[in-house]
Amino acid sequence: MVEAIEAKKAGNFTYGMVGGGPGSFIGVVHRAAINLGGSARLTAGCFSQDYAKSLETGRLLGVAEDRIYQTYEEMARCEGEREDRPDFMVVTVPNVSHYGACRAFLEQGFHVMCEKPLTCTTAEARELEALARKNGCLFAVSYVYTGHLMAKEARRLIRDGVIGEIRVVIAEYPQEWLMDLVEGESKQASWRTDPARSGISNCVGDIGSHIENMVAYLTGLKITKLCANLDIVGEGRTLDTNAEILVKFSNGASGCYWCSQVAAGYDNALKVRVFGTLGAIEFEQEKSNYLTLTLKGEPPRLISRGNGYIHDNVKAYNRLPSGHPEGYHEALANLYDQFLLAIAARRAGEEVCEADYDYPGIEMGIDGVRFIEKCVESSQNGAVWVEL
Numbered sequence: 001m002v003e004a005i006e007a008k009k010a011g012n013f014t015y016g017m018v019g020g021g022p023g024s025f026i027g028v029v030h031r032a033a034i035n036l037g038g039s040a041r042l043t044a045g046c047f048s049q050d051y052a053k054s055l056e057t058g059r060l061l062g063v064a065e066d067r068i069y070q071t072y073e074e075m076a077r078c079e080g081e082r083e084d085r086p087d088f089m090v091v092t093v094p095n096v097s098h099y100g101a102c103r104a105f106l107e108q109g110f111h112v113m114c115e116k117p118l119t120c121t122t123a124e125a126r127e128l129e130a131l132a133r134k135n136g137c138l139f140a141v142s143y144v145y146t147g148h149l150m151a152k153e154a155r156r157l158i159r160d161g162v163i164g165e166i167r168v169v170i171a172e173y174p175q176e177w178l179m180d181l182v183e184g185e186s187k188q189a190s191w192r193t194d195p196a197r198s199g200i201s202n203c204v205g206d207i208g209s210h211i212e213n214m215v216a217y218l219t220g221l222k223i224t225k226l227c228a229n230l231d232i233v234g235e236g237r238t239l240d241t242n243a244e245i246l247v248k249f250s251n252g253a254s255g256c257y258w259c260s261q262v263a264a265g266y267d268n269a270l271k272v273r274v275f276g277t278l279g280a281i282e283f284e285q286e287k288s289n290y291l292t293l294t295l296k297g298e299p300p301r302l303i304s305r306g307n308g309y310i311h312d313n314v315k316a317y318n319r320l321p322s323g324h325p326e327g328y329h330e331a332l333a334n335l336y337d338q339f340l341l342a343i344a345a346r347r348a349g350e351e352v353c354e355a356d357y358d359y360p361g362i363e364m365g366i367d368g369v370r371f372i373e374k375c376v377e378s379s380q381n382g383a384v385w386v387e388l
């Protein structure tokens with residue numbers, strides 16, 4: 001599939017980016033992932049609120065100086081007027097700015113790839129959905145872990161009924177990086193723990209949202225109600241750094257989620273276990289080239305990426321032979337490949353149904369924001385069950 005995608009995209013897309021300035025995290029990952037596909041060129045940007053830093057990044061990346069902007073509003077307006085306007089925009093700024101940046105680009109008719117969580121409120125997320133629909137814009141939310149080939153294989157096995165009817169989902173995402181008050185030395189910690197830049201939640205918003213999305217992606221189950229306890233660990237902090245969340249799904253199954261930024265010994269240990277009537281599947285993002293499938297009464301099997309037994313539709317995402325690990329960049333590149341296929345089809349005048357493409361769309365973004373809001377609501381009311 002990778003070659004077919006490369007041929008179809010024919011390497012002539014352009015894009016603009018907001019965020020991704022000096023010392024930033026995810027904007028740089030987006031550029032690397034896009035470069036992996038080799039099909040889109042960066043032509044415009046507002047990489048920082050500090051114009052000098054934005055210029056520094058833009059010049060380094062070969063962006064023409066008159067296309068490096070002071071604000072994303074100016075960028076949307078000026079780029080929207082150009083004949084050679086970019087094919088899509090990438091939003092990689094801290095959470096509170098997602099809504100404003102996406103709205104500015106959608107108003108100019110740009111397709112958008114936005115980081116998660118989509119917005120800080122469900123109302124904002126729904127507004128973006130309506131605007132995207134009105135202006136015919138394609139919209140992806142970069143829940144990067146759904147791009148892992150073995151997550152796709154786990155999803156395929158679950159949807160083919162291999163583990164039967166789902167009964168229980170246990171998922172966790174522990175990290176240790178906020179055990180100490182590192183806000184002064186880490187810009188990533190500084191904005192994530194600040195409600196003015198992060199929104200109503202830190203830990204659930206930042207990584208609990210990945211659990212919610214990954215479970216939804218793998219199982220297709222909808223949460224009907226949840227009960228959450230959010231803890232604020234660290235003197236002077238006002239947002240959560242740890243949370244336990246019980247969920248109930250529409251098919252009657254139960255789930256138990258744990259996310260933490262104060263868990264010694266853990267880096268980015270997202271792990272999802274799905275238990276069904278016939279067996280179980282386990283996926284870990286730090287071991288993303290493998291998954292474990294256990295059928296009732298049989299020993300666990302380790303399934304490895306790149307082998308002949310992987311389903312053809314999934315195998316098609318392979319970039320490297322088995323044993324040469326694929327990772328975070330490849331996962332995001334897989335989302336971009338699908339997003340660019342949809343853009344290519346739209347450009348060719350074809351009818352595009354986003355659900356036919358395997359990238360997280362705006363509905364997943366809305367579900368994610370609603371999940372965060374409901375976790376905060378439940379916890380603030382004494383960890384009570386709340387309906388979604």
Ligand SMILES: NC(=O)c1ccc[n+]([C@@H]2O[C@H](COP(=O)([O-])OP(=O)(O)OC[C@H]3O[C@@H](n4cnc5c(N)ncnc54)[C@H](O)[C@@H]3O)[C@@H](O)[C@H]2O)c1
Nearest residue numbers: 019020021024025026046047048049092093094095115116
């Ligand atoms: N999908 C994932 O796995 C994943 C991983 C990390 C971060 N994220 C998300 O990506 C976003 C950014 O996170 P990060 O860790 O890269 O943050 P960061 O602090 O490392 O980078 C943010 C960048 O945006 C710039 N910026 C801030 N406000 C701006 C504005 N108004 N205009 C232009 N530039 C501006 C900053 O100068 C910086 O360069 C967040 O929403 C976060 O939740 C997602």
